[in-house]
Amino acid sequence: MTTIDADVLCEGYLASTHALMRKVMDEEKVPLDEAASKLADQIAADRLIHIYGPGGHSNLAAQEVFFRAGGLMHVSAILDEGTLLSNGALRSMAIERTPGYGKVVIANQRLRDTDLLILVNAYGINAALIDAALEARKRGAFLIGISSRQHAADTSPGHPARHPTKQNLHDVVDIAIDCKVPIGDAVVSVPGMGENIAAISTFANAFTLNCLVIRTVAKLVQRGIEPPVWRSGNAPGGDEANGRFIDNFQGRVKAL
Numbered sequence: 001m002t003t004i005d006a007d008v009l010c011e012g013y014l015a016s017t018h019a020l021m022r023k024v025m026d027e028e029k030v031p032l033d034e035a036a037s038k039l040a041d042q043i044a045a046d047r048l049i050h051i052y053g054p055g056g057h058s059n060l061a062a063q064e065v066f067f068r069a070g071g072l073m074h075v076s077a078i079l080d081e082g083t084l085l086s087n088g089a090l091r092s093m094a095i096e097r098t099p100g101y102g103k104v105v106i107a108n109q110r111l112r113d114t115d116l117l118i119l120v121n122a123y124g125i126n127a128a129l130i131d132a133a134l135e136a137r138k139r140g141a142f143l144i145g146i147s148s149r150q151h152a153a154d155t156s157p158g159h160p161a162r163h164p165t166k167q168n169l170h171d172v173v174d175i176a177i178d179c180k181v182p183i184g185d186a187v188v189s190v191p192g193m194g195e196n197i198a199a200i201s202t203f204a205n206a207f208t209l210n211c212l213v214i215r216t217v218a219k220l221v222q223r224g225i226e227p228p229v230w231r232s233g234n235a236p237g238g239d240e241a242n243g244r245f246i247d248n249f250q251g252r253v254k255a256l
Helices: 006-027 029-044 059-064 089-096 101-109 127-138 149-153 201-222 238-243
Strands: 049-052 075-078 116-120 142-147 175-178 186-188 197-199
Touching: 006 029, 006 186, 006 201, 029 049, 029 116, 029 142, 029 175, 029 201, 049 059, 049 101, 059 075, 059 201, 089 127, 101 127, 116 127, 116 201, 127 142, 142 149, 142 201, 149 175
Parallel strands: 049 075, 049 116, 116 142, 142 175
Antiparallel strands: 186 197
């Protein structure tokens, strides 16, 4: 019988997660800073920042920075029911691979040339994602993409998830931020087991997005603007603090 030390495996997972985040910190400063400037401009003009994560677990990225303690109130998450895992995991995967679906989602949001859209999908290839980007670009919105260049590059052009044009997210956005997720996502190898375990993409997307939020807030404060951010409703005074700004966002932010 093979002896497996789970503590060692967990330490390896921690090390992999930390190494990925360090790569984002070290290698993505320029696109993160450029993107933060665009977000700061939106908030300074009291315009929304839209975010969409078309794909089962990519939806978590949109939720990570929406209506979240310490998060920007100007963030408006597009939480489309089609690819949410709560409606069926296999259904979600089928829909994210359906050409034309992302176009419908973005058209329903009625984005225009004053809007900014963040698209998040660690793999950066699926049909719904690319269609969302192409439709948003057609409507004049500014696009920021968060995805893994390596994962896209290492995924066959013939993969069934790909958009008919075979494009990658980083090819069709104005600013591309690399979240560094390796091919396959799971990063822990267990002796005696053929498949890796422990996915890393949720950490990668969340860390990258929160770095973007931090940089955005820093730029705004340097401009003399203190942006409204959510306080936890479970913290003392949370409801009162949030209530000062609700009227400005209720009705504008569809998912609020």
